[in-house]
Amino acid sequence: MKKAGPVAILLLLAARVLAQNPPTTREMNLICWQEFQEIVPKNIETVLLPVGTLEPHGVLPNGSDNLAPEAMARELAPRLNALIAPTLNYGVTGSMQAFPGAFAISEEAYELFIRDILRGLAGNGFKNIVILNGHGGPQTAILKRVSASVSPQQKVRILVINWWSLASEETFEVFGENGGHAGINETAYIQHIVPEHVHKERYSKEMTTPYPAGTSWSAEPFPSSIGLYEPGQGFPTFDAAKADEYFAKVNAKVETLIRDVIRKWDLAGLYR
Ligand SMILES: [Zn+2]
Secondary structure (H helix, E strand, C coil): CCCCCHHHHHHHHHHHHHHCCCCCEEEECCCHHHHHHCCCCCCCCCEEEEECCCCCCCCCCCCHHHHHHHHHHHHHHHCEEECCCCCCCCCCCCCCCCCCCCCCHHHHHHHHHHHHHHHHHHHCCCCEHHHHHHHCCCHHHHHHHHHHHHHHHHCCCEEEEEEHCCCHHHHHHCCCCEEECCCHHHHHHHHCCCCCCCCCCHCCCHEEECCCCCCCCCCCCCCCCCECCCCCCCCCCHHHHHHHEEEEEEHHHHHHHHHHHHHHHHHHHHCC
């Protein structure tokens, strides 16, 4: 074998240093194009895209569906060696859009917009796009549909995660009961992030309504901003220690799923 010259050794060392050194920032909002060019996709193949909406959440911020996946992305990006795309703060709000400060994008507009965001991320060289979704309703179906069409077109791997649903076991583990929209689980996750914006003094049980079972009833607008998954369970408790515990457990669950899916994509050699 031919001996490596000093230039080759230097290049190898430089590549190793780059691989070991984290980027100056993991936020696409803050990184400059030169650094982006150096690291994507050579050192960083994954991008986390937080998406949510503005809608009422009991006594939590209206932007809770944005704050949760954004905090999750900041927590997980270094652990997964990923960059973080700017949060899509506007979404398809649905039956709570009548509440003050809420905002609803039409399904048609949302679908076109999120499609172009995914295409843009693929075009910028990312191999894995992980959508951290903070909001349910029709938005989840749109994200699934758009991912299914963009992935084969762009030959990019896309994972959509609805954290509150993925972490259902963790909700039972930490609180011993089921949660809800702005219920005990979401309140805890948000309380860990912005405790100063959780207004316990405004809370009463009257603000809650259990979601209807099956097709028994529906109401537009939904009469409460706290929707319980099961009657009699999931009332917020504002326990700070449990909030911290829940935040960590949810993130660990999400991290495990992302690692597993990427590892299996790699094993299968899909879109490499
Ligand atoms: Zn929410």
